[in-house]
Amino acid sequence: MTTTAAAGDTSPNWQGQRVRPTRLLLLRHGQTELSVARRYSGRGNPELTELGRRQAAAVAARLGAHAEISAVISSPLSRARATARAVADRLGIDVVVSDGLIETDFGSWEGLTFTEAADRDPELHSRWLADTSVPAPGGESFAQVAERVGEAKEALLQQYPGKTVLVVSHVTPIKSLLREALGTGPELLFRLHLDLASLSIAEFFPDGGSVVRLVNDTGHLD
Numbered sequence: 043m044t045t046t047a048a049a050g051d052t053s054p055n056w057q058g059q060r061v062r063p064t065r066l067l068l069l070r071h072g073q074t075e076l077s078v079a080r081r082y083s084g085r086g087n088p089e090l091t092e093l094g095r096r097q098a099a100a101v102a103a104r105l106g107a108h109a110e111i112s113a114v115i116s117s118p119l120s121r122a123r124a125t126a127r128a129v130a131d132r133l134g135i136d137v138v139v140s141d142g143l144i145e146t147d148f149g150s151w152e153g154l155t156f157t158e159a160a161d162r163d164p165e166l167h168s169r170w171l172a173d174t175s176v177p178a179p180g181g182e183s184f185a186q187v188a189e190r191v192g193e194a195k196e197a198l199l200q201q202y203p204g205k206t207v208l209v210v211s212h213v214t215p216i217k218s219l220l221r222e223a224l225g226t227g228p229e230l231l232f233r234l235h236l237d238l239a240s241l242s243i244a245e246f247f248p249d250g251g252s253v254v255r256l257v258n259d260t261g262h263l264d
Contacts, residue, residue, distance in 0.1 A: 069101060069105075069125065070236050071238070080156070081155050082151045082152055082159065090121055116140070118140075143191065149181025151178050187215065188218040188221070216236055218231075220242060223245070241259045243256040
Protein backbone atom coordinates (compact mmCIF):
# COMPACT_ATOMS: atom_id res chain seq x y z
CA MET A 43 0.00 0.00 0.00
CA THR A 44 3.02 2.26 -0.24
CA THR A 45 3.10 5.35 -2.44
CA THR A 46 6.89 5.65 -2.52
CA ALA A 47 8.54 5.59 -5.95
CA ALA A 48 11.92 3.99 -6.49
CA ALA A 49 14.83 6.27 -5.66
CA GLY A 50 15.70 8.48 -8.62
CA ASP A 51 12.71 7.25 -10.65
CA THR A 52 11.28 10.26 -12.48
CA SER A 53 9.38 8.34 -15.15
CA PRO A 54 5.64 9.03 -15.25
CA ASN A 55 3.08 6.53 -13.98
CA TRP A 56 0.21 5.22 -16.11
CA GLN A 57 -1.70 8.47 -15.57
CA GLY A 58 1.30 10.52 -16.74
CA GLN A 59 2.04 11.78 -13.23
CA ARG A 60 5.57 12.30 -11.89
CA VAL A 61 4.71 13.27 -8.32
CA ARG A 62 3.19 11.37 -5.45
CA PRO A 63 -0.55 11.64 -4.96
CA THR A 64 -2.35 11.94 -1.67
CA ARG A 65 -3.73 8.45 -1.15
CA LEU A 66 -7.06 8.20 0.67
CA LEU A 67 -7.92 4.85 2.20
CA LEU A 68 -11.71 5.05 2.34
CA LEU A 69 -13.15 2.86 5.08
CA ARG A 70 -16.85 2.42 5.78
CA HIS A 71 -17.71 1.97 9.45
CA GLY A 72 -18.75 -1.37 10.95
CA GLN A 73 -22.21 -2.74 11.56
CA THR A 74 -24.90 -1.03 13.69
CA GLU A 75 -28.43 -2.11 14.57
CA LEU A 76 -29.82 0.24 11.92
CA SER A 77 -27.64 -1.28 9.23
CA VAL A 78 -28.84 -4.75 10.25
CA ALA A 79 -32.43 -3.59 9.72
CA ARG A 80 -31.51 -1.75 6.47
CA ARG A 81 -32.82 1.56 7.78
CA TYR A 82 -31.71 5.04 6.74
CA SER A 83 -28.95 5.88 9.18
CA GLY A 84 -27.70 9.43 8.80
CA ARG A 85 -27.27 11.83 11.69
CA GLY A 86 -28.64 9.35 14.21
CA ASN A 87 -25.83 8.00 16.31
CA PRO A 88 -26.12 4.22 16.87
CA GLU A 89 -23.15 2.39 18.30
CA LEU A 90 -21.40 -0.52 16.66
CA THR A 91 -22.88 -3.95 17.29
CA GLU A 92 -20.70 -6.77 18.57
CA LEU A 93 -20.19 -7.81 14.95
CA GLY A 94 -19.36 -4.21 14.09
CA ARG A 95 -16.65 -4.17 16.75
CA ARG A 96 -15.22 -7.41 15.35
CA GLN A 97 -15.24 -5.85 11.87
CA ALA A 98 -13.35 -2.84 13.21
CA ALA A 99 -10.82 -5.14 14.85
CA ALA A 100 -10.35 -7.02 11.56
CA VAL A 101 -9.70 -3.78 9.71
CA ALA A 102 -7.25 -2.74 12.42
CA ALA A 103 -5.38 -6.02 12.02
CA ARG A 104 -5.08 -5.36 8.29
CA LEU A 105 -4.13 -1.68 8.39
CA GLY A 106 -2.43 -1.38 11.75
CA ALA A 107 0.92 -2.55 10.41
CA HIS A 108 1.02 0.09 7.64
CA ALA A 109 3.34 2.71 9.08
CA GLU A 110 2.92 4.86 5.97
CA ILE A 111 -0.56 5.90 7.15
CA SER A 112 0.08 9.48 8.28
CA ALA A 113 -3.33 10.27 9.74
CA VAL A 114 -6.68 8.72 10.65
CA ILE A 115 -9.58 11.06 9.85
CA SER A 116 -13.12 10.22 10.94
CA SER A 117 -16.69 11.39 10.63
CA PRO A 118 -17.89 12.75 13.99
CA LEU A 119 -20.51 9.99 14.38
CA SER A 120 -19.71 7.32 16.96
CA ARG A 121 -19.93 4.34 14.59
CA ALA A 122 -17.20 5.86 12.42
CA ARG A 123 -15.10 7.08 15.33
CA ALA A 124 -15.13 3.65 16.99
CA THR A 125 -14.04 2.02 13.73
CA ALA A 126 -11.34 4.65 13.23
CA ARG A 127 -10.11 4.35 16.80
CA ALA A 128 -9.52 0.59 16.41
CA VAL A 129 -7.07 1.28 13.58
CA ALA A 130 -5.54 4.40 15.15
CA ASP A 131 -4.78 2.53 18.37
CA ARG A 132 -2.82 -0.06 16.36
CA LEU A 133 -0.91 2.72 14.60
CA GLY A 134 -0.29 4.65 17.80
CA ILE A 135 -1.81 7.88 16.47
CA ASP A 136 -4.86 9.98 17.31
CA VAL A 137 -8.16 10.11 15.46
CA VAL A 138 -8.86 13.51 13.88
CA VAL A 139 -12.54 14.36 13.38
CA SER A 140 -13.77 16.05 10.20
CA ASP A 141 -17.38 17.25 10.31
CA GLY A 142 -17.48 17.32 6.51
CA LEU A 143 -17.30 13.52 6.41
CA ILE A 144 -20.57 13.00 8.30
CA GLU A 145 -23.28 10.90 6.65
CA THR A 146 -26.22 12.36 4.73
CA ASP A 147 -28.89 14.07 6.82
CA PHE A 148 -31.99 12.02 5.96
CA GLY A 149 -34.27 14.37 7.89
CA SER A 150 -37.65 12.83 8.74
CA TRP A 151 -36.67 9.62 6.93
CA GLU A 152 -34.03 8.87 9.55
CA GLY A 153 -34.59 5.36 10.91
CA LEU A 154 -37.08 4.37 8.20
CA THR A 155 -36.63 1.58 5.69
CA PHE A 156 -36.62 2.35 1.95
CA THR A 157 -40.21 1.09 1.70
CA GLU A 158 -41.42 3.09 4.71
CA ALA A 159 -39.94 6.31 3.35
CA ALA A 160 -41.38 5.66 -0.12
CA ASP A 161 -44.82 4.94 1.34
CA ARG A 162 -44.73 8.07 3.52
CA ASP A 163 -43.60 10.47 0.77
CA PRO A 164 -43.95 8.63 -2.56
CA GLU A 165 -43.59 11.59 -4.92
CA LEU A 166 -40.73 13.23 -3.00
CA HIS A 167 -38.92 9.93 -2.51
CA SER A 168 -39.01 9.25 -6.25
CA ARG A 169 -37.68 12.73 -7.06
CA TRP A 170 -34.97 12.38 -4.40
CA LEU A 171 -33.74 9.20 -6.05
CA ALA A 172 -33.82 10.75 -9.54
CA ASP A 173 -32.36 14.20 -8.82
CA THR A 174 -29.32 14.74 -6.58
CA SER A 175 -30.38 18.37 -5.96
CA VAL A 176 -33.59 17.30 -4.18
CA PRO A 177 -33.16 17.11 -0.38
CA ALA A 178 -34.74 14.59 1.94
CA PRO A 179 -37.55 16.21 3.98
CA GLY A 180 -35.83 18.34 6.60
CA GLY A 181 -32.47 16.97 5.47
CA GLU A 182 -29.84 17.13 2.74
CA SER A 183 -29.62 16.46 -0.96
CA PHE A 184 -26.85 14.25 -2.34
CA ALA A 185 -25.50 17.34 -4.12
CA GLN A 186 -25.11 19.10 -0.77
CA VAL A 187 -23.32 16.07 0.63
CA ALA A 188 -20.94 16.03 -2.36
CA GLU A 189 -20.15 19.72 -1.89
CA ARG A 190 -19.18 19.47 1.78
CA VAL A 191 -17.31 16.19 1.24
CA GLY A 192 -15.40 17.84 -1.59
CA GLU A 193 -14.41 20.67 0.74
CA ALA A 194 -13.26 18.15 3.35
CA LYS A 195 -11.21 16.34 0.70
CA GLU A 196 -9.53 19.56 -0.42
CA ALA A 197 -8.56 20.30 3.17
CA LEU A 198 -6.99 16.85 3.46
CA LEU A 199 -5.05 17.29 0.21
CA GLN A 200 -3.64 20.57 1.47
CA GLN A 201 -2.75 19.19 4.89
CA TYR A 202 -1.33 15.82 3.78
CA PRO A 203 0.20 16.28 0.31
CA GLY A 204 1.77 13.07 -0.98
CA LYS A 205 0.77 11.16 2.17
CA THR A 206 -1.47 8.17 2.87
CA VAL A 207 -4.53 9.04 4.95
CA LEU A 208 -7.19 6.72 6.36
CA VAL A 209 -10.66 8.26 6.02
CA VAL A 210 -13.40 6.52 8.03
CA SER A 211 -16.84 7.58 6.92
CA HIS A 212 -20.18 6.42 5.52
CA VAL A 213 -21.76 5.20 2.30
CA THR A 214 -22.66 8.51 0.65
CA PRO A 215 -19.47 10.44 1.51
CA ILE A 216 -17.28 7.54 0.33
CA LYS A 217 -19.29 7.15 -2.87
CA SER A 218 -18.98 10.91 -3.42
CA LEU A 219 -15.19 10.72 -3.14
CA LEU A 220 -15.02 7.74 -5.50
CA ARG A 221 -17.34 9.48 -7.93
CA GLU A 222 -15.09 12.55 -7.93
CA ALA A 223 -11.96 10.46 -8.40
CA LEU A 224 -13.54 8.59 -11.31
CA GLY A 225 -15.04 11.70 -12.88
CA THR A 226 -18.43 10.02 -13.27
CA GLY A 227 -21.99 11.30 -13.03
CA PRO A 228 -24.42 10.98 -10.12
CA GLU A 229 -25.63 7.58 -11.30
CA LEU A 230 -22.64 6.06 -9.48
CA LEU A 231 -24.37 6.84 -6.19
CA PHE A 232 -27.15 4.40 -7.04
CA ARG A 233 -25.13 1.72 -8.86
CA LEU A 234 -22.17 1.21 -6.53
CA HIS A 235 -22.51 -1.05 -3.49
CA LEU A 236 -20.29 -0.59 -0.44
CA ASP A 237 -20.30 -3.23 2.28
CA LEU A 238 -19.91 -2.50 5.96
CA ALA A 239 -16.25 -2.18 6.96
CA SER A 240 -15.21 -2.24 3.30
CA LEU A 241 -12.05 -0.56 2.04
CA SER A 242 -11.69 1.52 -1.13
CA ILE A 243 -8.66 3.54 -2.28
CA ALA A 244 -8.56 6.77 -4.28
CA GLU A 245 -5.52 8.88 -5.13
CA PHE A 246 -5.56 12.61 -5.86
CA PHE A 247 -2.66 14.37 -7.58
CA PRO A 248 -1.60 18.01 -7.14
CA ASP A 249 -2.59 18.92 -10.71
CA GLY A 250 -6.14 17.68 -10.23
CA GLY A 251 -5.66 14.21 -11.65
CA SER A 252 -7.05 11.22 -9.77
CA VAL A 253 -7.29 7.45 -9.91
CA VAL A 254 -9.24 4.76 -8.06
CA ARG A 255 -7.16 1.74 -7.08
CA LEU A 256 -9.61 -0.33 -5.03
CA VAL A 257 -13.36 -0.51 -4.40
CA ASN A 258 -15.35 -2.36 -1.72
CA ASP A 259 -12.61 -4.72 -0.57
CA THR A 260 -13.72 -6.89 2.36
CA GLY A 261 -10.92 -9.46 2.28
CA HIS A 262 -10.03 -8.66 5.89
CA LEU A 263 -13.47 -9.87 7.01
CA ASP A 264 -13.07 -13.41 5.64
